[in-house]
Amino acid sequence: xxxxxxxxSHPRLSSADIVAVTTEMRMRQQGRKNRTAKGKDEQDDAxxxxxxxxxxxxxxxxxxxxxxxxxxxxxxxDVQGRLEAxxxxxLTPPKQTPEIVKYIRELTGLxxxxxxxxxxxxxxxxxxxxxxxxxxLGIVLFLVVIITGTFSYFQNAKSSNLMESFKQMMPTVTTxxxxxxxxxxxxxxxxxxxxxxxxxGDKVPADIRVLECSDDLTVxxxxxxxxxxxxxRIPDCTDENxxxxxxxxxxxxxxxxxSGKGVVVRVGDKTVMGxxxxxxxxxxxxxxxxxxxxxxxxxIIAVVAVVIGVIFFIIGIxxxxxxxxxxxxxxxxxxxxxxxGLLATVTVCLSLAANRMAHKSVLVKNLEGVExxxxxxCICSDKTGTLTQNVMTVxxxxxxNKIFDAECSITPIGNYELNAxxxxxxxxxxxxxxxxxxxxDSKYEKVVGPDGxxxxxxxxxxxxxxxxxxxxxxxxxxxxxIGDASESAMIKFCHDKKxxxxxxxxNAKIKEVxxxxxxxxxxxxxxxxxxxxxxxxxxxxxxxxxxxxxxxSVLIGGEEVPMTPERLAEIEAAQLNLSKxxxxxxxxxxxxxxxxxxxxxYEFSTDNPNFPLGEKDVDYEATPKxxxxxxxxxxxxxxxxxxxxxxxxxxxxVAKCKTAGxxxxxxxxxxxxxxxxxxxKVGILWGPTCEDIEEENAERGFTQGDNGWIDPNTAPAIxxxxxxxxxxxxxxEWDRILDHRQIVFAxxx
Numbered sequence: 001x002x003x004x005x006x007x008x009s010h011p012r013l014s015s016a017d018i019v020a021v022t023t024e025m026r027m028r029q030q031g032r033k034n035r036t037a038k039g040k041d042e043q044d045d046a047x048x049x050x051x052x053x054x055x056x057x058x059x060x061x062x063x064x065x066x067x068x069x070x071x072x073x074x075x076x077x078d079v080q081g082r083l084e085a086x087x088x089x090x091l092t093p094p095k096q097t098p099e100i101v102k103y104i105r106e107l108t109g110l111x112x113x114x115x116x117x118x119x120x121x122x123x124x125x126x127x128x129x130x131x132x133x134x135x136x137l138g139i140v141l142f143l144v145v146i147i148t149g150t151f152s153y154f155q156n157a158k159s160s161n162l163m164e165s166f167k168q169m170m171p172t173v174t175t176x177x178x179x180x181x182x183x184x185x186x187x188x189x190x191x192x193x194x195x196x197x198x199x200x201g202d203k204v205p206a207d208i209r210v211l212e213c214s215d216d217l218t219v220x221x222x223x224x225x226x227x228x229x230x231x232x233r234i235p236d237c238t239d240e241n242x243x244x245x246x247x248x249x250x251x252x253x254x255x256x257x258x259s260g261k262g263v264v265v266r267v268g269d270k271t272v273m274g275x276x277x278x279x280x281x282x283x284x285x286x287x288x289x290x291x292x293x294x295x296x297x298x299x300i301i302a303v304v305a306v307v308i309g310v311i312f313f314i315i316g317i318x319x320x321x322x323x324x325x326x327x328x329x330x331x332x333x334x335x336x337x338x339x340x341g342l343l344a345t346v347t348v349c350l351s352l353a354a355n356r357m358a359h360k361s362v363l364v365k366n367l368e369g370v371e372x373x374x375x376x377x378c379i380c381s382d383k384t385g386t387l388t389q390n391v392m393t394v395x396x397x398x399x400x401n402k403i404f405d406a407e408c409s410i411t412p413i414g415n416y417e418l419n420a421x422x423x424x425x426x427x428x429x430x431x432x433x434x435x436x437x438x439x440x441d442s443k444y445e446k447v448v449g450p451d452g453x454x455x456x457x458x459x460x461x462x463x464x465x466x467x468x469x470x471x472x473x474x475x476x477x478x479x480x481x482i483g484d485a486s487e488s489a490m491i492k493f494c495h496d497k498k499x500x501x502x503x504x505x506x507n508a509k510i511k512e513v514x515x516x517x518x519x520x521x522x523x524x525x526x527x528x529x530x531x532x533x534x535x536x537x538x539x540x541x542x543x544x545x546x547x548x549x550x551x552x553s554v555l556i557g558g559e560e561v562p563m564t565p566e567r568l569a570e571i572e573a574a575q576l577n578l579s580k581x582x583x584x585x586x587x588x589x590x591x592x593x594x595x596x597x598x599x600x601x602y603e604f605s606t607d608n609p610n611f612p613l614g615e616k617d618v619d620y621e622a623t624p625k626x627x628x629x630x631x632x633x634x635x636x637x638x639x640x641x642x643x644x645x646x647x648x649x650x651x652x653x654v655a656k657c658k659t660a661g662x663x664x665x666x667x668x669x670x671x672x673x674x675x676x677x678x679x680x681k682v683g684i685l686w687g688p689t690c691e692d693i694e695e696e697n698a699e700r701g702f703t704q705g706d707n708g709w710i711d712p713n714t715a716p717a718i719x720x721x722x723x724x725x726x727x728x729x730x731x732x733e734w735d736r737i738l739d740h741r742q743i744v745f746a747x748x749x
Contacts, residue, residue: 052242054265068193072180082191089190089267106149118338200257213260215516220254225669290371305337383668394493399638421558436483532600547587550614552633582677583641589634672746687716717742
């Protein structure tokens with residue numbers, strides 16, 4: 001990994017920038033011209049590196065700069081003035097071409113013009129000779145152009161209308177504080193300086209600087225960076241880079257949970273999402289290969305037809321042929337060279353291919369793109385939601401200090417023992433120390449009721465069978481969840497083993513300490529089987545290193561045994577093994593409380609805890625004075641490793657691309673470790689990177705010059721963090737990167 005010096009010295013690129021620059025460099029190497037002058041000026045602003053200072057400024061500085069009040073917000077007068085000066089808070093749609101112009105373009109392509117000319121010449125011959133066959137041929141040529149043009153127009157219009165459905169990223173209503181009053185307004189009316197209220201379930205309506213928030217405020221940046229795991233937000237600046245700091249929320253992202261307040265710092269096209277949208281909509285389009293070939297063919301045909309016609313016209317003059325006959329003969333030769341059936345044949349073939357691809361969930365925006373796909377030599381693909389499922393999933397469980405597979409697309413069949421006491425304890429902890437629930441509506445099929453409104457149909461099974469792409473199938477959870485992505489993954493894993501709703505009802509929650517950034521754990525206290533005579537159960541989950549530090553014992557074979565250095569080393573090795581695979585690892589612990597002390601009517605306090613927490617180095621001089629019970633150690637149960645798994649069909653698709661000679665490159669905003677792990681799983685990477693070779697040399701104790709030492713520069717694979725490259729990166733560096741056959745660009749947002 002590159003150090004912080006590199007991070008600070010290189011501006012960051014967006015995913016769109018990486019794709020554009022990669023394509024440019026590769027096509028330069030092939031001697032092709034890859035840029036068009038059209039739209040270049042419009043793209044310059046969008047391609048500039050993101051510069052934001054609001055995350056580094058204090059709230060007082062921001063409010064002073066924006067002319068807003070930190071308590072009362074903006075006044076209506078100031079809002080109106082800013083709306084007039086800066087416009088509405090919405091993304092400016094690209095200029096729309098009138099439908100009649102689109103239709104005329106379909107009728108006036110170079111090949112279509114050739115047929116129009118051919119038809120007109122047929123009418124001229126008919127006028128000169130009166131032969132009805134020439135009239136019929138002229139009409140047929142006109143009909144071919146009109147029918148094929150109309151067909152192409154409707155095919156492209158259908159795709160364009162469908163693409164419009166992907167643009168619904170703007171929230172409609174948001175809560176704002178203006179003139180000291182909280183009010184709901186249309187999100188397009190937001191202006192810089194507005195104070196807005198953030199809460200779970202909302203979409204972020206603009207770029208926001210967080211002012212205050214609850215401990216559990218998180219944002220889902222998957223639509224922006226590709227990271228499926230929600231990211232915590234706090235009021236303080238944590239990074240110089242605006243895309244890495246935790247005190248900014250960006251337009252179009254989603255808030256899974258938590259609440260807070262923030263000040264609007266950017267709106268509309270000036271937001272980070274607006275920059276990406278502008279870059280995407282102003283990118284000039286080059287002519288497709290098939291369009292170039294058809295135009296080249298038309299030029300040849302036109303020249304050949306005219307030359308032959310003129311030659312025979314001159315020959316006719318020398319032979320003293322009648323001038324009318326000579327002209328008709330020349331026109332006949334020109335028309336005879338027009339392949340009137342080719343345009344219809346090409347259009348029908350491309351349309352059939354587009355329809356077949358539509359059945360495979362592939363949207364063809366332009367018919368000529370079908371042929372272009374056949375000429376593809378390199379595919380740059382996003383990770384989240386494209387190569388992966390964009391759903392956090394439990395991939396592995398660790399209990400009895402051993403790693404076991406869970407059911408997911410990586411390992412379709414789990415190998416854990418369902419009845420193992422330690423596994424059941426882990427499952428119990430993951431179910432109880434968890435606030436995620438299943439969406440009740442998602443448990444039923446959607447139907448239209450007698451009143452025309454949506455209604456519930458028959459109940460869906462918990463899991464459904466889906467194809468994996470290689471002829472086999474796997475089971476996938478059919479119900480949706482509400483709550484944190486990691487907790488949602490846990491209840492999906494646990495529910496078919498023990499109904500989570502019933503289990504939670506049978507073990508009523510007494511108290512809870514929610515997760516916060518200081519403690520990095522979440523705990524809850526439960527009444528076992530709702531029986532006052534049974535000991536109260538305390539369960540905890542959190543960062544593995546924080547959990548193990550609180551444990552004095554570990555559950556092995558269902559029995560508590562001392563946490564020896566050897567057992568702790570085994571746990572840490574399992575955690576490191578899973579983390580290297582790009583997985584998020586959580587630790588779990590429990591404590592069965594002494595029933596002689598913690599009776600059914602015991603008053604538990606979460607403000608000043610009076611129950612075991614495994615705390616160390618307790619400051620008894622603090623106020624309020626801590627209870628000594630917090631030092632009592634816990635029992636470590638195990639780990640769960642979560643990942644956004646690859647789509648089942650992706651590895652097969654990537655393998656087919658490689659077989660066809662197509663290079664596949666991953667471009668993602670996710671962390672390099674996660675990106676590398678997924679790239680290996682889907683087959684984009686299959687060889688070692690420079691870092692892997694350096695690590696292997698170090699493990700084997702080899703240095704340069706030793707027999708067996710491997711030169712890291714010979715690595716066939718490379719993972720390129722976005723902060724190490726920029727638009728100013730020299731050609732030599734791009735050549736070095738693109739010389740690798742296996743490439744992943746990470747942290748490119």
